[in-house]
Structure formats: C-alpha cells, structure tokens
Amino acid sequence: MTHSTSPKRGVLDVWLVSLMFLLLGAGIVLYGRRDWLPPLASRHGAGIDDMLRYLLFTTGSLLFVAFTALSWLVWAGGRRHVVTQRVAAARTEVVVSLLLGMLMAAVAEGGVLAIGMPVWKEYFEAAAPPDAVQIDVTAQQFFWNVRYPGADGVFGRVRNELVDEASNPVGLDSADARGADDIYLVNQFIVPVDRPVHIRLHSKDMIHSFFLPHLRVKQDVIPGMTPEITFVPTKEGTYELACAELCGLGHYRMQGIFKVVAQRDYERALREEASK
Ligand SMILES: [Cu+2]
Structure with a gap:
C-alpha cells in the first residue's frame, strides 16, 4: 500500500512548515532583542555590555539566516515532484566548511578581542591607580x-x-x-x-x-x-x-x-x- 496525500494538501503542508521555521527564527531574534542586563553602574561595564550585545547580535543574525535558509529549502524542496540525491563534491564540502568555520571564528573571537581587550586591561590592571x-x-x-x-x-x-x-x-x-x-x-x-x-x-x-x-x-x-x-x-x-x-x-x-x-x-x- 502506498501512502499518498492530495497535491493541495501537500502544498499547504510545505507552506506551513516553511512558515513555521521562518517565524521561529524571527521570533527567537525578536525575543532576544530585549534588554537582559541590570542597569549599568560601572565604567568598564559599558565594554562588557558592548561585548554581550555584539555576541547576541552576531549569533542572532546567524540564527536568523539559518532559519530563513531552512524555511526556504523546505519551501523550494517541498514543491519538487521528483526527489533526487545531490551531494557536493568532497573538496567543495571541505572548502565551504573551512571558510565558514574560519569566518565565524574571526567574527566571534575578533570582535570579542577588539571590544574586550580594553576592558581586560582596566579590570585586571596589576597596579592599582594611586587614588584607588x-x-x-x-x-x-x-x-x-x-x-x-x-x-x-x-x-x-x-x-x-x-x-x-x-x-x-x-x-x-x-x-x-x-x-x-x-x-x-x-x-x-x-x-x-x-x-x-x-x-x-x-x-x-x-x-x-x-x-x-x-x-x-x-x-x-x-x-x-x-x-x-x-x-x-x-x-x-x-x-x-x-x-x-x-x-x-x-x-x-x-x-x-x-x-x-x-x-x-x-x-x-x-x-x-x-x-x-
Ligand atoms: Cu560562596
């Protein structure tokens, strides 16, 4: 016995699942946009807040892009009538994975270092200022x-x-x-x-x-x-x-x-x- 659904029903399913992923991505990002931190009361703390916001912004953007891509793939793939297997060449896979990994590391680590080093310097400065x-x-x-x-x-x-x-x-x-x-x-x-x-x-x-x-x-x-x-x-x-x-x-x-x-x-x- 074969399992089948009507074409109309199939299109609706695809739309709904696609929309669900899109809304999920947008919803998480919108929820994460709220201000999570208690009111700031120190000088170096502004840098810490910048760092947290930077990480939330970059990871939030990535999450949104990933969910949007997933939504699009479901939408585009679900309308195909013939499903075939498509595999990237091993070399392409390695190159794309490496590039993406390096890009993400550069964005995350680079940003945190750029924003964080001045904070580190002030916070862990070995010698206390004379008026401390x-x-x-x-x-x-x-x-x-x-x-x-x-x-x-x-x-x-x-x-x-x-x-x-x-x-x-x-x-x-x-x-x-x-x-x-x-x-x-x-x-x-x-x-x-x-x-x-x-x-x-x-x-x-x-x-x-x-x-x-x-x-x-x-x-x-x-x-x-x-x-x-x-x-x-x-x-x-x-x-x-x-x-x-x-x-x-x-x-x-x-x-x-x-x-x-x-x-x-x-x-x-x-x-x-x-x-x-
Ligand atoms: Cu304790």
Missing part, C-alpha cells in the same frame, strides 16, 4: 570578610595560625601596628562614586565568586590564589553582592551589600566605622 580605594576581601563559607586599610593606607598583617572562626576569622595580627587602624566589616562594602576600587580577593576554603551584577564584576576566588581587580563605580546606589559559585549548603546566603556613595559620605562612613 583598597579593599581586601576574604571569602569563606558563607560570608565575606571585608577589610579597609584605614587612615595609614596599609593593611595590617594576617597570620593563618591566628585564625579563630569565632573571634578572628581572617587572622588579624594585633602585634602589627599598621593593622591597628584597619577597618573590618562583614558582608558590607562602601565605596565612593567615580573613584577606582581595587579589590584583592582570597578564599579560605573553596571556590567562591565575587559577583556584582550591576557593576559587571565577576571574579572567581580560588584558595591559594589572590586575584586583584579594579573597577570604577559610576552610579550611586545600593547594590547586591552575590557568590556566583556554588560553594556549599549555605551558598544562597552568601550575600553582601555594596554601597556606592558620594565621596564625603564615604569618608564619614569610614570614620564612623573606625571609631567603633
């Missing part, structure tokens, strides 16, 4: 130890053997005079707007990730390494700090408050903390 606010952060299950160097601008010494989870989580050495004015906070940051912030990160136990979505800052904190990052907050506000690396059962409560305020409010807040 210095903060030393030690992540641990499940909170953030935050240290400011105080009036002398120098962090006091820490020693592992002095660590006491209840009274001295980072092992501050009271014998070091430079540490006497250090300010120690938990899960709280305050920084002035429009000034570079230089953060040095440590982890006591496992991988955490220092994540400030609004400031486009995300840095893994790995035991044994001391990553340093620099960024410039550009908008006053109270932002959420989250740990972006599943670090244990209490991971969800590893949240901090990151306040960006005017310079004089920053100075006053630090003075208040120092006098405590």
Whole structure:
C-alpha cells in the first residue's frame, strides 16, 4: 500500500512548515532583542555590555539566516515532484566548511578581542591607580570578610595560625601596628562614586565568586590564589553582592551589600566605622 496525500494538501503542508521555521527564527531574534542586563553602574561595564550585545547580535543574525535558509529549502524542496540525491563534491564540502568555520571564528573571537581587550586591561590592571580605594576581601563559607586599610593606607598583617572562626576569622595580627587602624566589616562594602576600587580577593576554603551584577564584576576566588581587580563605580546606589559559585549548603546566603556613595559620605562612613 502506498501512502499518498492530495497535491493541495501537500502544498499547504510545505507552506506551513516553511512558515513555521521562518517565524521561529524571527521570533527567537525578536525575543532576544530585549534588554537582559541590570542597569549599568560601572565604567568598564559599558565594554562588557558592548561585548554581550555584539555576541547576541552576531549569533542572532546567524540564527536568523539559518532559519530563513531552512524555511526556504523546505519551501523550494517541498514543491519538487521528483526527489533526487545531490551531494557536493568532497573538496567543495571541505572548502565551504573551512571558510565558514574560519569566518565565524574571526567574527566571534575578533570582535570579542577588539571590544574586550580594553576592558581586560582596566579590570585586571596589576597596579592599582594611586587614588584607588583598597579593599581586601576574604571569602569563606558563607560570608565575606571585608577589610579597609584605614587612615595609614596599609593593611595590617594576617597570620593563618591566628585564625579563630569565632573571634578572628581572617587572622588579624594585633602585634602589627599598621593593622591597628584597619577597618573590618562583614558582608558590607562602601565605596565612593567615580573613584577606582581595587579589590584583592582570597578564599579560605573553596571556590567562591565575587559577583556584582550591576557593576559587571565577576571574579572567581580560588584558595591559594589572590586575584586583584579594579573597577570604577559610576552610579550611586545600593547594590547586591552575590557568590556566583556554588560553594556549599549555605551558598544562597552568601550575600553582601555594596554601597556606592558620594565621596564625603564615604569618608564619614569610614570614620564612623573606625571609631567603633
Ligand atoms: Cu560562596
């Protein structure tokens, strides 16, 4: 028994399937066009946003072209009455695949490098700018130890053997005079707007990730390494700090408050903390 449909029905099927692919491609691209990111609050973050938009634009265009081509192939192929096998020559296949692959790599990697390198330079610049606010952060299950160097601008010494989870989580050495004015906070940051912030990160136990979505800052904190990052907050506000690396059962409560305020409010807040 042969399976057959009426020619009219066949044409309708072809139209519908073809239209479905076209709409699917257009629909995904239209949906992806919306703004996904939280409001931007840092200088280098503009470059990160450009990079994300560039990748969304290029991959979105590719997706649209692919779905449109698929739609066209269904439409054109479905109207044929005789179906034959057509195979490209092996050489053509290799050449076309290579060229397309190289083109895509150049567009993706080239664009990301061109937009991303200046961001990388600012973000990971090894030496902090002279006017930077210095903060030393030690992540641990499940909170953030935050240290400011105080009036002398120098962090006091820490020693592992002095660590006491209840009274001295980072092992501050009271014998070091430079540490006497250090300010120690938990899960709280305050920084002035429009000034570079230089953060040095440590982890006591496992991988955490220092994540400030609004400031486009995300840095893994790995035991044994001391990553340093620099960024410039550009908008006053109270932002959420989250740990972006599943670090244990209490991971969800590893949240901090990151306040960006005017310079004089920053100075006053630090003075208040120092006098405590
Ligand atoms: Cu964590």
